Structure formats: structure tokens, C-alpha cells
Amino acid sequence: MRILITASVLFLFNFLSFSQQISGLDVLDKAIKYHDSQNKWKTFNDTLYVTMESPKNSNRTSKIIINLPKEQFYLKTKRDSIISEYNLNKDKCLISLNGKTNLSNAVLKTHNLSCERANLYKNYYTYLYGLPMKLKDKGTIIHEKVEQKTFKGKPYLVLKATYEASVGKDVWYFYFNPKTYAMEVYQFYKTDHNGSIKKDSGEYILLTDEEIINGIKMPKTRAWYYNKDDGYLGTDILNK
Incomplete structure (x- = not known):
């Protein structure tokens, strides 16, 4: 028992000392x-498939394409019968809902769709899945x-x-x-x-x-x- 206690104290001491030095x-x-x-993050070009589970909503599935060299971002989400898509190509932005791109302002507002939101998603997913590299x-x-x-x-x-x-x-x-x-x-x-x-x-x-x-x-x-x-x-x- 004394050996175990001594080893634990020694580990804690070394750990504390190390965290103070680094x-x-x-x-x-x-x-x-x-x-x-x-060092592949700088040239990242791949597809992520994400399922979001939450206690108050049905699952949401997302297909996310991040192409850093070409400054492209694509997001397709599906929850129940609603499918929304954002396609960002540098400064160009395309939004679709259930396959339709000619959307009225009323429809965009009802479903909270906008190019501003598309860029928020781009920054969100690029940041979180780019960690810890993004801290540079x-x-x-x-x-x-x-x-x-x-x-x-x-x-x-x-x-x-x-x-x-x-x-x-x-x-x-x-x-x-x-x-x-x-x-x-x-x-x-x-x-x-x-x-x-x-x-x-x-x-x-x-x-x-x-x-x-x-x-x-x-x-x-x-x-x-x-x-x-x-x-x-x-x-x-x-x-x-």
C-alpha cells in the first residue's frame, strides 16, 4: 500500500512540475x-458525414465537404423530410431546399436559410474539425x-x-x-x-x-x- 501511495504522489509531483515547465x-x-x-490539414479536401442526436429533436444527418485549397464548402443536411443544401465557392453562394434553388424570401426566412448562415456553418465545421490545428x-x-x-x-x-x-x-x-x-x-x-x-x-x-x-x-x-x-x-x- 505504501508503494502505491508513494508512486501516486511521485506521478502527481512530476505531472505538476512538467505542466509548470512546458x-x-x-x-x-x-x-x-x-x-x-x-501536416495534411493545410491541404484538406475531403468529405465528413455527421449524425447529430439531440434530446428534443429527431436526428439530423449532414454531408460536409471541405476543400481548403479551392476555398469550397458544401453542406447538405436532412432532418425528417427537410433537405437543405449550401454550396460556397469562394464568394459565390448557392442555397437549395428539397432540391429547389429558386426560393422566395419568405421560404428562406421560414427555414432560416441565408448565405450569412452558410458562412457561419463553414466557419463552425472548419474550426471544430480542424482543431487543434486551427489554434495556429x-x-x-x-x-x-x-x-x-x-x-x-x-x-x-x-x-x-x-x-x-x-x-x-x-x-x-x-x-x-x-x-x-x-x-x-x-x-x-x-x-x-x-x-x-x-x-x-x-x-x-x-x-x-x-x-x-x-x-x-x-x-x-x-x-x-x-x-x-x-x-x-x-x-x-x-x-x-
Whole structure:
């Protein structure tokens, strides 16, 4: 028993000492090496198939094509009998609903379809499935200090990321496995007009399992929860 206790204390001491020595950018580089060892994200051109499960709605399936070199993005979603499509080709935007492209303003408004929303989806999916590589983007500020935290009973090395005003106001935390540097959790908070975190805002996302897409290790399952009360929002499942 004494040996076990001593070993545990030694591991904790080494872990704390290591997290104080390594910098935020060092952890990020190691995480990127784990997820994208061949540096393929910059030329990513592939298709993602995602099923979204939520407690209050029927499942939504999505086909997502991201072509970074050609600046193209395509999203096709289906929930029940409604099929919507967004096709972005640089500055060009095409929207369709159940196969029809000549849509009235009333129909677009009813189904919340717009080119602005298409770009939001593009940024959303490119950001989340491009992590942690996207943390190298211009305007992202990786804080130097690496925190050691236990979350849901597991130890993590945690990076804090904030953004230049032109990019965003949220504060993000990224949780990495201290042995492999795999990204296993991320979390964000909203801020007030002074830039202080609103503690009852935002969400955390638990990442489990992986799929290898175009040589990149991506989270297969992402489960979303509110920070304030651990309320469950839904789960995204990535399929090949």
C-alpha cells in the first residue's frame, strides 16, 4: 500500500512540475503532431458525414465537404423530410431546399436559410474539425501558462485561448491527455463588456473515440453540455 501511495504522489509531483515547465505553444505543437502528424490539414479536401442526436429533436444527418485549397464548402443536411443544401465557392453562394434553388424570401426566412448562415456553418465545421490545428490561425492568442486540471476524474494539460477583437470574444480551454497529447475536451465561456468570463455561460464538449480522415485523427463523438448545470445538449457522431 505504501508503494502505491508513494508512486501516486511521485506521478502527481512530476505531472505538476512538467505542466509548470512546458509552454502553451509546446503543448499545442505536440497536440498537432498527434492529430496531424503528416501536416495534411493545410491541404484538406475531403468529405465528413455527421449524425447529430439531440434530446428534443429527431436526428439530423449532414454531408460536409471541405476543400481548403479551392476555398469550397458544401453542406447538405436532412432532418425528417427537410433537405437543405449550401454550396460556397469562394464568394459565390448557392442555397437549395428539397432540391429547389429558386426560393422566395419568405421560404428562406421560414427555414432560416441565408448565405450569412452558410458562412457561419463553414466557419463552425472548419474550426471544430480542424482543431487543434486551427489554434495556429492568425488572431488566436495561446496563453503561455499550461494548467493542470482534473476534469470528470481525469488529469489534463489545459491550454487557454483568447482571440483578437476582430476574431472573437469567447474564452476557450482545450484539455489534452498528458501522455499522448490527444485532445479530449474543449470548453468555452462568453465574456462581458469588460472582457471578464461569465461563469454561467458557455458549454463543454467531451470527445471520445477517433476517425482518421485524410490522415488526420478527428474526434468521432462530440457530446455537448452546458457549463452552468451540466445540462445535455446533444451529440455529433462522425462516420466515414
